[in-house]
Amino acid sequence: MMVFPLTFICIFTLLLSLFTKLSVAIDTLSPDETRTDNGELLVSSGEAFELGFFSPPYSNNRYLGIWFKNVPIRTPIWVANKNNPISDSSGLLTITATGNIIITTNTTTNQTTTVWSSSNSSPPTPPNNPILQLLDSGNLVVKNGGGDYLWQSFDYPCDTLVPGMKLGWNLRTNQEWFLTSWKTLQDPSSGDYTYKLDRRGLPQIVLYQGSTVNYRGGSWDGVGFGGDPPLPTKAVVDNIFIINAIDVYYTFKNRDDTAISRFVVNQTGSLQLLTWNERLGEWFNLITMQRDACDVYATCGPYGLCRFDVLAACNCPNGFIPRLQQEWDRGDWSGGCVRRTPMNCSAPQGFRKLPGLKLPESSYFLVDMTKMSLVDCKEACLRNCTCVAFSLTSVSGCVVWFGELLDMKEFSEHGQDLYIRMAASDLARRLDKRNQKVQDNNQRIVEEEDLALLLFDLATVSSATNNFSLTNKIGEGGFGPVYRGELTTGKEIAVKRLSKTSGQGFTEFKNEVILISKLQHRNLVRLLGCCIHEEERMLIYEYMPNKNRTRGISLDWKKRIDIIVGIARGLLYLHRDSGLRVIHRDLKAGNILLDNEMNPKIADFGLARSFGGDQFEENTNRVIGTYGYMSPEYAINGHFSMKSDVFSFGVMVLEIVSGKKNRGFYDPDHDLNLLGHAWKLWNEGNPIKLFDVFMEDPVPTSEVFRCIQVALLCVQQRPEDRPTMSSVLLMLDSENPVLPMPKQPGFYSESQLSSTGKHHCTTNEVTITMLRGR
Structure with missing residues (x-):
């Protein structure tokens, strides 16, 4: 029998205990403990969230934040010192015996400086044995010995709302919960946009840019905001709105406990509800709140009605006329509408019903929560000469408006009914706005x-x-x-x-x-x-006066990069932000048009396909598109996805950089097309030879190199190797990004395309159609 020395047994026991301790997720921090910026984390008990120090993409600044543990793309939901970054890795997290959370750093003179503290929001009552704990909801809390919360991060949201967080007010303490955008993708400090709940009258959530209203979600009707259609039955979240004597707030919850979702206001002011798609490895946009031109606040002015699916988006209700007819005819609708017959309380009056609306802005209306009939609500408005409209809602009862009606939107279905007051003579007019001459x-x-x-x-x-x-x-x-x-x-x-x-x-x-x-x-x-x-x-x-001049001697690099980024933004909107998830399928230089200011616009959607639900890819027996821009998996197998458009985008970027076409490209040293030529130069470490000789000096070499590298990433042979358009835009917009190395492109010679045996086409930029047998 083997006998181990006592010293060996002690060391083994100590190592085992340390290993056991390290293998268990630690979710709490006591006053006698610290966390350094050395990979030391707090991990919630169910391993849903992590807390630690991090740097945003392409930034060297350090912040303490909370992010999803099981999402490989680090996505912070809360940042403590967002307005006071740390320039190195000397950050230290502690909690004091009085329950105060402190982040400190060492200065160049070895002095300790506090960069963030929760003391301003800590309760006056001395805590009993406080601890800091990261919960599985993503909430960071300070608890006393009895388990009561003394402080919680959910009370101080940043740009993100996760299930269980609140957007609104605690009426008893006057605590407000609202979102604030990051300044940039690299800077989490307070940006230009705030998303708040306006509790005056009917509760509604409003996006501000500074102090100016940018977007208004509309009032809560028991299902959604502003008359928007309810979430589909397959939606991954449920909306929740609470109105009582203590609280008025919005929150949401996941229908599936395994789902990972977040609501975010980004640095450009876009409001999105996103869910993590594990199969694709990216965030999928469920809803973008600002979906069309009618979501721009008060775009049609007072009393104007906005409908996004018609050419003249703004129109006046029956009985109203444009306030400034000439401006209205030019498409400037900000002056709004006025009554055809001015209000006169001594003359006969009545109400015209406008169905299916987002109800007007709520700054000047009153709500009667008592149970009233439609007739009672109408009579209440008629008794007050300054009342201009009323509505009867299932949630708030009788609602009446005073002053001008702003920010009304028409829906083709759903929405709420509004009754506008006007002269009886105007009510007698039989006008059908859908048949009015324009x-x-x-x-x-x-x-x-x-x-x-x-x-x-x-x-x-x-x-x-x-x-x-x-x-x-x-x-x-x-x-x-x-x-x-x-x-x-x-x-x-x-x-x-x-x-x-x-x-x-x-x-x-x-x-x-x-x-x-x-x-x-x-x-x-x-x-x-x-x-x-x-x-x-x-x-x-x-009409686009500059047609499709994406190549040519008149384009300096500034114009070219603006065109590239503009195309990327349009494509990202199609793929993620439009709500339709559109694949263009015929993206090429000929389908990019330029306006007076050389802004690019994607055109020709005859071959486009829209996907719904959780569909991201499809096969077809009818391959349609333009050779030279089609991805290999589509041209050969009829398989298309968003990555097919990414391939086409990469081809266009190389064409814009070089001033040459992919098909018909000629070089005396080889028989490669433009993709193959770019790949050859890249591997030789000489991509500068790809630059268009007609570009005006000085040319920002590093920026052009980056575009070439992004383009080569987009045209890689395997679709799973290609980036998404959100990643492409991040790489193009960021300063000094760290980019992966590209792999071999698809169709990097003309012979590759011809060898498929499927079709032969000239080098002209024409759209082809090819039928495939089953």
């Missing part, structure tokens, strides 16, 4: 395929384009020719006419009308309407 007598608002859009008649379009003359023709694609035109109002338009010989037909035409009419972004081309006459099918767009 500026041009040859245009009218119609409903077709359940879509409200501006329908142009053939005579109007023919006249605008000089009967589709060759001198007005500005281009041609797989869809057909494109003509420049001018309406009688002086507005310039671009008319895309479906060719009878086109491989695309009415399906693609209808697809583009339906998709782009629902998309609103500064980097997407704007659809003005369509023309359907017998066999004719035409799309009418805003």
Whole structure:
């Protein structure tokens, strides 16, 4: 039998105890303990959250924060010293015997300095044996010996709301919970945007930019805010709104305990509800609160009604007219509307019902919580000459408004009913706003395929384009020719006419009308309407004077990088922020148009596909797109996803940097296309040779190198190796980012594409259609 010395047994026991202690997640900190900036963390008991020191992407500053433990992309939900960063790794976290949380650092003179403390918010009552604990909800709390909370991070939100956090007020203590955006992606200090609950009248949540209202979510109706449709049955969260004598606040919870979700106001003021998609390894946008132009606060002025799915987004209710007709005709709706007949309480009056609205801004209305009928509410408004409108809601009862009505939005379904006061003579008028004539007598608002859009008649379009003359023709694609035109109002338009010989037909035409009419972004081309006459099918767009000059001697590097970033933002909106999750499928230089200020706009959505639910990819037996821009998995196997668009984007970036086309590229030293040429130069350590010789000096070499590297990451052979557009934009926007090294691109020679045996095409930028047998 082997006998171990006593010393060995003691050492072994000590090591075992240390290993056991280290292997257990530590979620508490006592006054006699510290946590340094040396990888020492607090981990919640269920290992949902971690607390420790960290640096934001591409920043050397250090902060104490809380983040999701099981999300590989570090995503802080709370930052303690957000306005006072630490410049090195000397940070130290402690809790005092009085329950005060302190973060200190050592200065260059070896002096200890406090950079953050919870003392300003600690209770006056001396605690009993306080401890600091990170809970599985993500809440950091100070508890006394009896278990009561003396302080909690949930009372001091940053830019993120997680399940269980509150947005609103504690009416007893006057404690307010609100979100504040980060200043930049690299700087968590207080930014320009705050998201707060306005408790005056009907509770509503408002986004401020500084002191100016930027967006208003609308009032709570028991299901959602402002008449928005309820969350789908497959949604991962439930909205919760509490109104009582003590609290008024919004919160949410996950329907599935395994889900990871967060509500965030980002540095640009966008409000998003996101959930972690483990399969894709990225945050998926469930909801973007600002979905269209009508979500810009008071965009239609007083009494104006906004509807995003029609050309003239703003209109006046029946019985009202524009306050400033000339400005209104020019598309400046800020002056709003006025009553056709001024209010006169001594004359007969009544109410016009406006159904399906986001109720007006709530600064000037009163709420009667008692049970009242519609008639009672109407009579209460009529008794007060200054009452201009009323509504009967299921949550708050009778609501009446005084003063001008602001920020009203029309919904095609859902929404709430508003009754506007007006003269009886105006109520007698039978006006149907959907059939009112607009500026041009040859245009009218119609409903077709359940879509409200501006329908142009053939005579109007023919006249605008000089009967589709060759001198007005500005281009041609797989869809057909494109003509420049001018309406009688002086507005310039671009008319895309479906060719009878086109491989695309009415399906693609209808697809583009339906998709782009629902998309609103500064980097997407704007659809003005369509023309359907017998066999004719035409799309009418805003005219882009600079067409698609994404390559050429007139573009210096500043213009080129602005175009690249603009395309990336438009594509990110399609993939993540639009709510539709759109894959373009024909992204190419010819489909990027430039406006007067050289801002890029993505065009031609005839081949686009939208995904719903948790769908992210699809196969097709009909491959449609443009060779030279199509990803390998799509061209060969008909498999497309958001990463297919990423590949096309990478090709365009290389074309913009070099001033050359991918297909038809020629170099005397090899037979590679532009992708292969860029890959060859990259491996030789000489990417500077890819630069367009016509770019004006000085050229920021490091910035151009970064664009080339990002482009090569986008065109990698395997889709899973390519970044998402959110990562692409982060890499492009950040200073001194650390980028991964690219792998071999797909289709880096013409022979690769030809060897697929599927189709042969000329180097012209034409859209092709290819059918596949099953």
